[in-house]
Amino acid sequence: MSQESQSTDKEIQPLREEINQIDARIVELLDKRAKNARKIGEIKGKTDSPVYRPERENEVILMAVNHSDGTLKPEGISSIFKEIMSACRSLEKKTTVAFLGPRGTFSEMAMFKQFGRSIQGIACDQIEEVFRAVEAGTSQFGIVPMENSTEGSVNRTLDALLRTSLSIISEVSVPVHHNLLTKSGTLEGITRIYSHPQSLGQCVGWLNSNVPDLPRMSASSNGEAAKKASEDPTIAAIAGETAAEAFGLKPVFEHIQDDAGNRTRFVVLAKQGTEPSKAPVKDKTSLIISVPHKAGAIYHALKPLDYHNVSMTKFESRPARSGTWEYYFYIDIEGHCKSPDIIRALDDLKDECAFFKNLGSYPIEQDFGPKHNTGAKL
C-alpha cells in the first residue's frame, strides 16, 4: 500500500466508524417505527379499514423533507421514506398492485415510485385488465397512465374511468425518456420499429428526421415492444432504460423523445377512498360530467365552481360515442369531496348536469424542487 493511500485510509476510517454507529442507531429507530406500523395494522384489521393511506404517506414525506437541514436533497429523502413506508406497510398487509406490463414499462416505474419495492406487482397486458384485476379483487390497487405532457390524455384510461366502480386514490408522475433499442446496439438488419402508440407520438419528430423509412408498428406497451425486439433481430423498440435492462437490449440512440421534459402522470385505483389530507398537503377531486344538449349548458354547469370559489385545474372533453356530437367532460378541481365547501359546490354542479360521476379525491402530488419548504415540522 502506498504512503498516500495509507494516509487517506487513516482519514476515512474514523468517519466510517461513525457511519457504522449512526447506521446501528438508524436500524434501531426503523425497528421501533416498524413495530408501531404493525400495531397500527392490527388496529386497522379490527375495523377493516384500509392499510394504504396515501394522504398520510404524503404527510410523512413532507414532514421528513422539511425536517432535513438540506444536506440531503428533497427527492433523496422522499425516495428513502417511500421505501421505509413500503417496508412498514408490508408488515401490516401484503400490498398487491396491478400495472401495465410486462416488466420494464413506465407503469412499473411509476408503481415502484408510488408504493416502494416491498410490494407485489401484477403485470397486465392491457389498461382495461388493470381495472378488471382491481374490480375483481385479484389486486388491491391498480396503476394506469392518465396523461402525457407531449401526447395528452390516454383515451383508453379515460374511457375505462367512465365505466369503473373504482376510485382514484393517488397520482404519481415519472419522467419519460425514450431510447431506440435493438439486440445488437446497431440498426443493421432492422426492418421496423415497435412501440406503444403514445411513445411513437412522443418521438415523431425524431423518427421523421432520423429514420423516416423504417415502418412504425404499434405494441400494447413499451415492455411488449422491447420483448419483441429481444426475440427478433429485425425489430427495434422504443422504450425506456428499465425495459432495455429487463430484455437485454442495447441503445442505438438515447433520449429520442421530442420534448426533453416529457413526463407521464399515472393514477392509482382502488375500491377504497381517501380522507382529506392535512395542510399543507392539498387534495384534488376528479369528476366526469355531461350536460344537457342546449346553449350555455356547460357555462351553467361550471358556474357553481366559481360561486363557491373552487379552482378547476383540468378541463377536457371526450366524445360520448352516441353519434350526436355530445361529450363527457373530465374535470379536476382543487379540494377534497368530503370538505364542506366542495360538498356544496358539487351539490350545485350536479343539479346542472345530465351525468355526474365523482372519480375520487386524492392528495396532489408533491413537487420536491430545490427550493421546496412548506414550513411543516416533524
Ligand SMILES: C=C(O[C@@H]1C=C(C(=O)O)C=C[C@H]1O)C(=O)O
Ligand atoms: C402506518 C400506517 O400505515 C401505512 C404506512 C405508513 C407509514 O409507514 O408511515 C403510512 C400510511 C399507511 O399507508 C398508518 O396508517 O399510519
